[in-house]
Amino acid sequence: MNWLTAHRVAGIAAANLRRRLDLPDDRYVDVFAALRRCGLMVAGQEMPNLFGMYFPAGPNRHGGIFLNSTMGEATIRHTAAHELGHAELGHGRCLAECLDPLSGTAPQQWPDEEKQAEAFAAWFLMPIRAVKATLIRLGLDVPREAMDVYQLSLHLATSYRGTLRHVQHLRMVTPDAARGWAAVQPARLRALLSCQDGQPPARVWDLTGLTEGSYLPVEQGDRLIVRAPWLGDDPEFTGPDGVTMLADPHAVAPGEGVEFDVTGYIDSESMLTVTSRDRKETWSVTLMPTPDDHRGLIASARAQILIGPMSGARR
Ligand SMILES: [Zn+2]
Secondary structure, three states, rough: OOHHHHHHHHHHHHHHHHHHOOOOOOOOOOHHEEOOOOHOEEEEEEEOOEEEEEEEEEEEEOOEEEOOOOHHHHHHHHHHHHHHHHOOOOOOOOEEOOOOOOOOOOHOOOHHHHHHHHHHHHHHHHHHHHHHHHHHHOOOOOOOOOHHHHHHHHHHOOOOOHHHHHHOOOOOOOOOHHHHHHHHHHHHHHHHHHHHHHHOOOOOEEHHHHHOOOOOOOOOOOOEEEOOOHHOOOEEEEEOOOEOOOOOOOOOOOOOOEEEOOOOOOOOOEEEEEOOOOOOEEEEEEEOOOOOOOOOOOOOOOOOOOOEEEEEEEE
């Protein structure tokens, strides 16, 4: 099976599953909600050399997946969607993932089931409507530079390189441009954007009037740059605990906007609203809950298994 066929099969399977689960296809996709509703057991643990593992249901056991809990959130989400792909496509054997598309085995030589699962992850997490709707919020029709792909990846909570591969597959970016952008380190983009000497924030959002009303899957350590000159000098804000406004912004000049750091956990969907001094102008977004800790949505040292027989899932 070539990649084109794998993408066709996986794209249809991902769209069908999203429809069956009534998940939105125009924004961030909650892969853990999908796993829960599919009745798969999910466990996070430290697994050197492995991203994750899928085991199908057997006569006396639930099907489920293991995820490497030491990875970053975007990688955990991608791996979770990849394993969900194995389950959804009916792949019938235990599979251990130690494949990285950018190293080791050439992608052309991957087994068919791996190609399908990898393509499923991309289509499931990045439906074309979500990609297009997010680009519009970024003021774009297609990505024009590496920074655009980085911002797109933040909004969809996907990895920079996974997002780059997908927009190339969607023919929004030429192979030549994609090759060049693949060499760009997200750390460099973060440093450029934050205008901060030394260690840049873990992730840096570039927000404007166009991104108003967005749902942002933020994480602890994020920097939010809000370019909003209409808010004037010294605007005020309301938001959840765990969000701090910078007294001395780095990337925006006084009167040009504000900056926030996500310094703590956000436990439920919360509005972040900035209001001008005269109270005539506002800008707001909805912040999605942050994971319990850096190890991701699945991770909890005390209760490794979050979803499974105890939750009443079907075998
Ligand atoms: Zn796999």
